[in-house]
Amino acid sequence: MKACKVCHRLVDKVSLETEKKKDAKIVADENVCPACHNPTSKTWQGYVIIQDPKKSRIARKMNIQAQGRFALKVR
Numbered sequence: 001m002k003a004c005k006v007c008h009r010l011v012d013k014v015s016l017e018t019e020k021k022k023d024a025k026i027v028a029d030e031n032v033c034p035a036c037h038n039p040t041s042k043t044w045q046g047y048v049i050i051q052d053p054k055k056s057r058i059a060r061k062m063n064i065q066a067q068g069r070f071a072l073k074v075r
């Protein structure tokens with residue numbers, strides 16, 4: 001599993017499959033973030049699951065506006 005260097009979204013095979021169903025044009029690639037198309041990194045630490053970004057204090061602190069799993073630290 002990899003994490004996006006920009007938005008910290010965790011990228012794995014399962015989430016890529018889900019993204020693919022939403023938009024067939026997206027090419028499944030763990031090296032590119034499906035949300036913001038920036039490069040991902042193997043080096044990350046800890047993760048949070050954001051259920052409701054509007055109600056989550058962590059989401060606000062990390063500037064996350066979407067649901068999903070996000071790495072706390074990405075190098």
Ligand SMILES: [Zn+2]
Binds near residue numbers: 004006033034035038
């Ligand atoms: Zn991203």
